[in-house]
Amino acid sequence: MFIDRAKILVKAGSGGNGAVSFHREKYVNAGGPDGGDGGKGGNVVFQVDKHLNTLIDFRYKKKYVAEDGQNGSGKRCSGKSGKDLIVKVPLGTIIRDAESGEIMADMSDYEPVVLALGGKGGAGNQHFATSTRQIPRFAKPGVPGEMYWLNLELKLIADVGLVGFPNVGKSTLISVVSAAKPKIANYHFTTLAPVLGVVQVGMDDTFVMADIPGLVEGASEGVGLGHDFLRHVDRCRLIVHVVDVSGSESRDPIEDFEKINYELQNFDEGLASRPQLVAANKCDMASEEQIATFESYVKKQGLPFFRISAATTEGTRELVNAVWAKLQDLPPVKIYEPTFVKPDPVLQSESTRQFTIEKGSDGVYYVDAPFMEQIMQSVNMDDYESLQYFQRVLRESGIIDKLEEMGIQQDDTVDLFGFQFNYIL
Numbered sequence: 538m539f540i541d542r543a544k545i546l547v548k549a550g551s552g553g554n555g556a557v558s559f560h561r562e563k564y565v566n567a568g569g570p571d572g573g574d575g576g577k578g579g580n581v582v583f584q585v586d587k588h589l590n591t592l593i594d595f596r597y598k599k600k601y602v603a604e605d606g607q608n609g610s611g612k613r614c615s616g617k618s619g620k621d622l623i624v625k626v627p628l629g630t631i632i633r634d635a636e637s638g639e640i641m642a643d644m645s646d647y648e649p650v651v652l653a654l655g656g657k658g659g660a661g662n663q664h665f666a667t668s669t670r671q672i673p674r675f676a677k678p679g680v681p682g683e684m685y686w687l688n689l690e691l692k693l694i695a696d697v698g699l700v701g702f703p704n705v706g707k708s709t710l711i712s713v714v715s716a717a718k719p720k721i722a723n724y725h726f727t728t729l730a731p732v733l734g735v736v737q738v739g740m741d742d743t744f745v746m747a748d749i750p751g752l753v754e755g756a757s758e759g760v761g762l763g764h765d766f767l768r769h770v771d772r773c774r775l776i777v778h779v780v781d782v783s784g785s786e787s788r789d790p791i792e793d794f795e796k797i798n799y800e801l802q803n804f805d806e807g808l809a810s811r812p813q814l815v816a817a818n819k820c821d822m823a824s825e826e827q828i829a830t831f832e833s834y835v836k837k838q839g840l841p842f843f844r845i846s847a848a849t850t851e852g853t854r855e856l857v858n859a860v861w862a863k864l865q866d867l868p869p870v871k872i873y874e875p876t877f878v879k880p881d882p883v884l885q886s887e888s889t890r891q892f893t894i895e896k897g898s899d900g901v902y903y904v905d906a907p908f909m910e911q912i913m914q915s916v917n918m919d920d921y922e923s924l925q926y927f928q929r930v931l932r933e934s935g936i937i938d939k940l941e942e943m944g945i946q947q948d949d950t951v952d953l954f955g956f957q958f959n960y961i962l
C-alpha cells in the first residue's frame with residue numbers, strides 16, 4: 538500500500554544535569570566546587586534518503602526520540618552529549634508542525650535539517666562560586682529537548698506529470714519509456730499510487746516522470762481518488778496530457794481533454810498553467826480521421842501534439858525527446874519556504890510579562906525582569922542567533938514598548954542585571 542501522509546512525534550534529548558561536587562584530596566580541607574556540566578541532548582535531524590519513496594515506515598514507528606545528555610560529575614567532568622537521531626525520509630517530504638500546520642522543512646535536497654533541538658546541559662556547581670558564596674550547593678538542571686508532533690506529507694519530485702482519464706494508457710506509456718514497471722490492467726483505477734519512472738534520454742540525461750492516476754470528473758472536488766493524488770503533480774514542471782484518441786471507451790477525446798483541464802484548473806491554477814504537451818494515444822486503434830480531428834483541435838489551442846501508441850511504442854521516442862527539450866527551458870521545481878516560528882518556552886510563560894523599569898538619577902534605565910536572569914547568563918553577544926533571540930525576548934515581553942513609552946532615546950543606557958547596553962532599540 539502506498540502511504541503518503543504520516544503523523545509522528547519527535548523528541549530531542551534533554552540536557553544532562555550539572556553536578557554538585559566538591560574537590561576532595563588528602564590534607565586539603567575545604568576543596569572548592571568541582572561539579573561538571575551536563576551534556577547536551579541529541580537533536581532530531583531529518584535527512585533525505587534517495588532509496589525511500591514512501592512514508593510507509595512511519596506508520597509502524599511513530600516516536601522518534603534522540604538520546605539525552607549525561608549528567609555532569611565531580612572533578613569537573615562534563616557529561617557526554619546525547620547522540621543525534623537521524624530520521625530518513627524520501628525526497629520531497631514536506632514536514633509541518635502538526636499543531637499550527639506551518640511548514641518546518643521541505644526536504645527537496647540532501648541537506649540535513651535539525652527539527653528538534655536537544656536541550657542544553659545544566660551548569661555544574663563549579664560555575665557558581667563567588668567571593669560571598671564559596672560553597673555553592675546547587676547546580677543547574679538540564680533543559681528539556683524540544684518535542685513536536687509533525688505531519689509528514691510526501692510530494693513526489695517529478696519533472697513531468699502524466700494526466701488523463703483512467704485507462705487512456707498512462708501506465709503503459711510510463712512502462713515503455715522508463716524503468717518503472719507499473720501494474721497494467723484494463724479496469725479503472727488500476728494505478729492506485731503515483732508511479733515514478735526515470736526516463737533515460739542520453740547517456741547521462743534523465744528526467745523523472747510521474748503517472749498521476751485516477752483523474753475523473755469531479756476529482757478536484759474529491760470524487761474518485763483524484764484529489765489525494767493531484768497533490769503529487771504540483772511540483773511538476775511540465776504536464777503530458779494523455780488522451781485516448783481512439784475513443785475506445787466510447788468517450789470523445791476533445792471532451793476528455795477539456796474535462797481533465799477543468800479539473801486541473803479547479804484544483805490549482807498554478808498547476809493548470811504549467812506547460813502541456815498533448816499525447817494522442819492508442820493511435821494504432823484510431824482512424825486517421827479521428828486523429829486528424831483531434832490534432833487540429835489541439836493545434837488550435839497552440840499546444841504541441843504527438844501521435845503515439847504506447848502499446849506498439851510508435852511515436853514514444855519523439856515524445857520523450859520533445860519533453861526533454863522543453864524541460865531545458867523550464868525553471869526548477871518550486872521550493873516551499875519554511876514558515877514555522879518555534880514557540881519559545883520563556884516567551885510563553887506568564888512570568889515573562891512581569892518586569893519593572895526605573896530611570897535612575899544617572900539617566901540609566903534599570904530593568905528588573907526575573908525571567909531575563911537565565912537568558913542573560915546564556916546570551917553570547919558575539920553570536921548573531923543568540924543576540925537575535927535576546928532582542929526577540931526584549932520585544933515580545935513588552936520591555937521595549939515600555940522603554941519607548943518612558944521616552945528612551947537611541948543612545949540611552951539600559952541596565953539588565955548589571956550588564957549595560959546602549960542602542961537597545
Ligand SMILES: Nc1nc2c(ncn2[C@@H]2O[C@H](COP(=O)(O)OP(=O)(O)OP(=O)(O)O)[C@@H](O)[C@H]2O)c(=O)[nH]1
Pocket residue numbers: 701702703704705706707708709710720721722723724725726727728750751752818819820821822845846847848849
Ligand atoms: N491498443 C492500444 N491499447 C493501449 C495502448 N495504451 C494502453 N493500452 C491499453 O489500455 C488499457 C489501459 O492502459 P493503462 O496504461 O492501464 O491506463 P492508465 O491510463 O494508466 O489507467 P489508470 O491507471 O486506470 O489511470 C490497457 O489494457 C492497455 O493495454 C495503445 O497505445 N494502444
